[in-house]
Amino acid sequence: MDLTFVGCGDAFGTGGRFNTCFYVQADETAFLIDCGATSMTAIRHHGIDPNSIDTILLTHLHGDHFAGIPFFILDAQLYSKREKPLVIAGPPGTRARLRDAMELLFPGSADAPRKFETDVIEMPKLESTEVGGLSVETFPVSHHCGDPPYALRVTVDNKTVAYTGDTQWCDGVAGAGRNADLFITECLFFDKQVKGHLDLATLQERMPAIAPKRLILTHFGPDMMKHLSEVTDYELAEDGKTVSF
Numbered sequence: 001m002d003l004t005f006v007g008c009g010d011a012f013g014t015g016g017r018f019n020t021c022f023y024v025q026a027d028e029t030a031f032l033i034d035c036g037a038t039s040m041t042a043i044r045h046h047g048i049d050p051n052s053i054d055t056i057l058l059t060h061l062h063g064d065h066f067a068g069i070p071f072f073i074l075d076a077q078l079y080s081k082r083e084k085p086l087v088i089a090g091p092p093g094t095r096a097r098l099r100d101a102m103e104l105l106f107p108g109s110a111d112a113p114r115k116f117e118t119d120v121i122e123m124p125k126l127e128s129t130e131v132g133g134l135s136v137e138t139f140p141v142s143h144h145c146g147d148p149p150y151a152l153r154v155t156v157d158n159k160t161v162a163y164t165g166d167t168q169w170c171d172g173v174a175g176a177g178r179n180a181d182l183f184i185t186e187c188l189f190f191d192k193q194v195k196g197h198l199d200l201a202t203l204q205e206r207m208p209a210i211a212p213k214r215l216i217l218t219h220f221g222p223d224m225m226k227h228l229s230e231v232t233d234y235e236l237a238e239d240g241k242t243v244s245f
């Protein structure tokens, strides 16, 4: 299975990186994990066909993780001429927040007729939900964003990819990442511990007990970005990087 970092930046474009969006190609399906405000631009930048994407999974409802969806849906309608259904699965609150975002950014767009169906699924916490051929487990994490934030653990083709979303260290991080084939963790800070986010010092201390098979750090803020060249014993995300696992 291949995962491409369409965007691995923080909310504010630190280092010129796009907002969070990972493109995963499995045998029978392709899906996104998060779709931040800049993701439609990033999808074009990396030459990805938007119509190849069956499903968009969302960790939480902050703009740098979900605000690309109105652009994705309107591109699908107007430019990409999508005909196959689109499934969007996120935490409780996704349906209303997505509708509000569409109406705010493009008034009248939420109910516009389209040639494809958009199915929004609100995944309950601590359960496994079957979404478009994927098995998606949801782990509540700690990050204020108006609706419940999740770490996600996705299993498809007998492989597991897990992602923290944005959060400080909590049980949900450990639950999502345990023995995952690929675990992507946010790392906004280098050694500063800040509510609602992770830092490298905390990950160094905690990660051995989680034992993912492969770990990649993402979502670097200015503090972490300054120290990137010193980080030699961890794999780091970069926009455009593709990994097979």
Ligand SMILES: [Zn+2]
Pocket (backbone or CB within 6 Å): 010, 011, 020, 062, 064, 065, 166, 219
């Ligand atoms: Zn974020």
